[in-house]
Amino acid sequence: MKRLILASASATALFAASPALAASSTSTINQNGTSNSATADQTGSSSDSNSTISQNIADTSGGNNSASVTQSDVGVVYHPANTSTVKQEGTGNAATVLQTQRIGAYYNSSSITQIGQGAGAGGGSVADVAQYGHNDSTVDQSGIRATAIVRQGLNGQPVGGNTSLVSQDDDDSVFVGQNAVAPPTVAGNYGGNSSVVIQGRGGNAGNVEQSGLFAISTLTQSGGASAGIVQHGAFNESGVFQIGDGAAAQVTQTGTRNLAAVAQNGDGNFAGVSQSGTEGTVRVLQIGADQTAGVTQNTTGDSSSLVAQLNGPDNIAGIDQRGDDVLAGIVQLGGDNTAMLTQNAQSSAAGIAQIGASNVASVQQTGAANMAGAGQYGSGNRAGLTQSGTANAAGVVQADVFVVDLAAALNGDFQPLLANARQAYDNQATVVQGGTSNELLALQKGSDNLASLTQTGINGFVSVIQGGTDGFALVSQAGTDNQARILQGGSLNVAAIYQ
Template identity: 30%
Template sequence: MKNNILTGASALALAIGVPASAQNVSDIDQSGVDHGADVTQTGSNNISDVDQTNQFNEAVVLQSGSNAQSTINQSGNGENSDRANRAEVEQRGNGAISQVTQLGTTDTEASRNKADVYQDGASFSSVIQDGRAQQANVDQTGDLNESYVDQNGNSNGVGKAFDDRDIHAGVTQNGTSNFSSIDQNPATYANGNVDQFGDFNTAQIRQEIRGSAGAGRSDALIDQTGNSNVAEINQLSATQPARLSASSSQTGDDNGSFINQSGQDNEATVSQNATGAIGNRSYLTQQGEEGVASVAQTGSDNESVAVQGAPNRVTELQRLAVTQDGTDNFSDVKQFGSQNDAVVSQTGSGNNSLVNQPGFDNAAGGFDGAGDVVSAGIVQDGTNNSSTLTQTANFGSAYVSQIGDELRSYVTQSGRANFADATVTQTGFDNESRIVQDAPAPGGGGPAFTMVAEVTQNGASNDSEISQTNTLGNPAVSANFASVSQTGTNGESLIEQNGHENSASLADAGDLNDSTINQMGNFNTTSVTQGGANNTSFVSQNGDGNSVSVSQNGTGGIVN
């Protein structure tokens, strides 16, 4: 049974000799177990101070009016979710201030303290909890609200306690120009949730993890509806693996999402839905092995920048998927390390995609269980699209598929022992494809064993260029292969091979197409087939074991 103290506005106001409507003051100090304090104040300039020490205490403060101030200090640990210290604050009116501090007594026992704050008006809320398995919930309605939640300890939750079956919203703000900050340190088995509805809101979640291997498993979630909102999530871990999860969801225009994760085996998800002319921005960074991330953006003028891994750090097995549906969207992907894969899908017009993988055994495409690429790395469906993919080390694979008009694709693969494989498929007209595979010969040995480049273009005015360089290493071990297939008229194709064991094949179906193949190295073979009228084929071979076969089906063909 709780020992309750109830205070009202009138009695306390008379005790201090001022009118109740002008200023109400309540000051309660309780020491012991199972105490309760209920404070109700109506009017302006209300002040309430509740201090409770020991276990299983409860403080409830209800204030109605402007410029209210509530302070609750509680110390002690709980036994379970029902037997713990509880603080509840409800304030209605502008200028309200709520400060709740709950301190556990030991690091080994769970505190299980709970704090609930509800404010209606332009208000300020601060919740500080020190201990384990604590829960904080803040609900603010109005403009220019501020919420700060600081939790020091493991298994804490802003939204729900770790051992509690009840699921709460965490920090909820309705209005404009609101600010929410959650700081959890340490944050092992912690969760932080923020929901904001309105414009010009900012939400920040910071979780810092310490502990033994596998001690992470913390979650951070920000959900924003409105325009010009900012979501920031920082999850920092020295624990390996960390297994952190970050999620940012934004609906509206001109929103920004910033996610930064360190540690191993983390997961990040970004969802942005632009409803107007101004797009959203996503900036995602994962520094650690086996990171998994996905970015989904709909609307126009969206921007996604994603970085996985870090230079001068050993990272591997990172997965990234970017999906953009709309016009004038931009995606920039950079993956450091090895055995990474990136998948970019863009639907609409005027989209641009950049993929840079400065590592080895990377692929722009999805892997199956056996490690094989099963999906295209970059897919663009629309007009005026552009794709740039760069792999600057070993074992690279690149896949680009473009469907639409005036598409551009640029693939660069370089590095020693580069098992490069690039495939570009374009359907539309006025397409352009550039593939550069360059593997300089190291001292005492040759570069890559395999370079394969294949381009398929379907439409008019296609332009394809493939450059494969071996530099004739001693011994030369590169087995280059290039194949171009063009369907349409006024197409141009250029294949340049340096050495060794090269093979170039071109097939043109249409009229007024030009084909040029230059081979310099050893064991070269060229096969050109052109179907249509007024096509031109030029073949140059300078080396050993060359063979040329040209077939033109049509009239007015020229062979040099």
């Protein structure tokens, strides 16, 4: 029976390849076991085509494997140099490869390897690859219920230079689409995209869609994570690394030369990144569980955003960054902290650092050449800072002693620098700053302090230090060359300065 099956398979292969034999097409099929089906159809090729299908090479128990390879379109105007290799072991595997070529877009190559371990181990493996021109795809699947679908350059446009690598092990699924839709910004000149997806055990799901010019995407996940990556425009790059059950990441990139990096280690974390504009950089680090981070970036001029959520759980951070040459950073160490940063400025920097639990901070920054920061150490603290104007500096610190190297954090150093710090509790601060070259600092020590500061004009200076409990300070400055300083110790203090 095996001899008869092998003879039939060889005859089928030769018959399928016969229209292209004059164009040096080659097809080889080797099948062992039972219920195997292999079809290699190389039609209309006017140059080299090569297809090799091997099923159940080491597994003599056989299985319900199916492999189908079709290379080149019909017609003498097509010039394919297609190569496809399919190797399947185990049971229930299915692989389908379609490669077509047109003049000016020659080389396609696809290799699919699906290996199951034991009865039923490879029963859910499905790999479906369709390539248009100058594409290269490698799919390696081992385990159960793995699904990989790769689409590269199928819309009849002058595309090329795509490559995709998918490696899966255990109950995973992934979709990779490259140049499936022509990007409006670089119509008629796109391709060169690269995608690498590596998925481990735990039922992961990945979706990568690339269109445009020279996009690079890397996705590595395990433990039941899911990720979606969409890249349009030119020279965008993204990297996602996830470990955890229910961890999710979504990265969308448009524009030119944007970079996004997401790293997650923990269950139930979510990170969303949306980039448009030019030369933007976003980095998200999540360690812990059930944390949420969202960054929207529409900037130019080497702008950067950073979110670092450490230990968790239930931290929430959001950055909306717009403008030119701006920096924004949020660092959270603890749980149940909330930080929101909105930036629409030029050559400015803003940051929020939270250590403790149940702290809330928000920073809104506009204008040019401004610096704003909020630091919280303790629990139950509330800080709101609104900054506009030019060359202003404003800071809100809610702790006895609190030192944070914001510049280091914005450059990837996620460890806050603390020196002899004592926690503060249930403090509130509201700061509104405008004008030019103003400086403002609100330091709240102890607990239950309330400060409200409003500053406009030129060269104003405000400094508020509160200690004890139930202190209240209100400073309002307008005009030019103003200075105000409030220092309170003890409890039940009230101070107000109007200028």
